[in-house]
Amino acid sequence: MKKLLLFFLFVPICIWSQSNFDKAEKLFRAKKYDEAQPILEGILKQKPLDIKTLEYLGEIAAHKKEWVTGAEYFKKLKELKPAEADYFFKYGGCLAMRATEVNKLKAFGMVGDMKEAFEKAIELNPKHVQARWALIEIYLQLPGILGGSESKAFSYSNELAQFSPVDGYLSRGRIDEYFKRYASAEKNYMKAHEIGNSKVTFQKLYNLYLNKLKEPRKAQELKRKFDSK
Numbered sequence: 001m002k003k004l005l006l007f008f009l010f011v012p013i014c015i016w017s018q019s020n021f022d023k024a025e026k027l028f029r030a031k032k033y034d035e036a037q038p039i040l041e042g043i044l045k046q047k048p049l050d051i052k053t054l055e056y057l058g059e060i061a062a063h064k065k066e067w068v069t070g071a072e073y074f075k076k077l078k079e080l081k082p083a084e085a086d087y088f089f090k091y092g093g094c095l096a097m098r099a100t101e102v103n104k105l106k107a108f109g110m111v112g113d114m115k116e117a118f119e120k121a122i123e124l125n126p127k128h129v130q131a132r133w134a135l136i137e138i139y140l141q142l143p144g145i146l147g148g149s150e151s152k153a154f155s156y157s158n159e160l161a162q163f164s165p166v167d168g169y170l171s172r173g174r175i176d177e178y179f180k181r182y183a184s185a186e187k188n189y190m191k192a193h194e195i196g197n198s199k200v201t202f203q204k205l206y207n208l209y210l211n212k213l214k215e216p217r218k219a220q221e222l223k224r225k226f227d228s229k
Contacts, residue, residue: 021053033060049080058090067098078117085125092117092134111147114138127163132156136171140178150175166196170204182212202226 020039027036037060043053058073074091081087092114099107099114115138121131136156142148153175161168173188189208193201202222209219 024056025052028056028060033063036060051077051080054080055087058094062090062094062097065097067094067101070094071098083124085121085128085131088117088124089121089128089131089134092121092131096134096138108142111138111142129160129164129167132160133167133171136174140175150179166192166198166201169195170201173204173208177208177212180212182208186213197226197229 021043024036024039024043027033027039036056040053040057040060043050044057047053054073054077058070058077061067061070061073071091071094074087074094078084078087078091095110095114095117099110102110115135118131118134118138121128122135125131136153139147139149139153139156154172157168157171157175160171169188169192173185173192176182176185176188185208186205189201189205193205195201206219206222206226209215209222
């Protein structure tokens with residue numbers, strides 16, 4: 001009798017939880033984050049280890065630029081799913097964005113955790129493009145005394161080139177642009193655009209012409225060709 005009573009009590013809770021999750025998921029996919037968030041938070045109280053609920057709440061926090069909250073959700077996710085590369089990447093990403101909002105001393109103290117997260121993402125997924133891009137930025141922007149290194153940035157660029165030629169050329173262009181080697185950056189961005197011919201490759205080359213090389217004529221010609229395709 002007691003077991004039967006527990007069954008009748010437990011089943012409605014499960015049905016409520018699932019129906020609310022379905023509603024929250026639809027709202028999330030429709031990008032109605034403010035409506036989805038309180039429902040998901042309610043579900044999390046009932047199911048504190050639910051992977052999808054934690055993931056959606058982490059994504060919502062990141063969308064709202066609540067980086068500390070986002071990092072907490074993705075930290076929990078990487079503990080629950082230690083073989084999932086994207087959770088490590090997103091955890092490191094939240095830390096990296098938070099680092100842009102705090103003073104330099106505090107930001108430098110976060111670098112180790114960022115690098116560890118991105119490196120783990122690559123270990124779990126050897127073809128993780130975004131994690132390598134994140135490490136390139138870290139090694140470019142850190143002062144040398146704190147571990148900044150053009151050669152390390154370039155090594156990750158070389159790794160990208162092995163399985164994504166477009167990202168290989170784009171990242172080399174980014175390194176060249178960072179060090180104001182604009183002629184070399186142009187060559188790399190041009191090669192990336194020849195291969196990818198995408199909005200991203202176009203924008204990188206267009207911005208270089210317009211803002212760094214100060215060649216608006218080249219920029220407009222590039223735009224004309226790109227728009228005509």
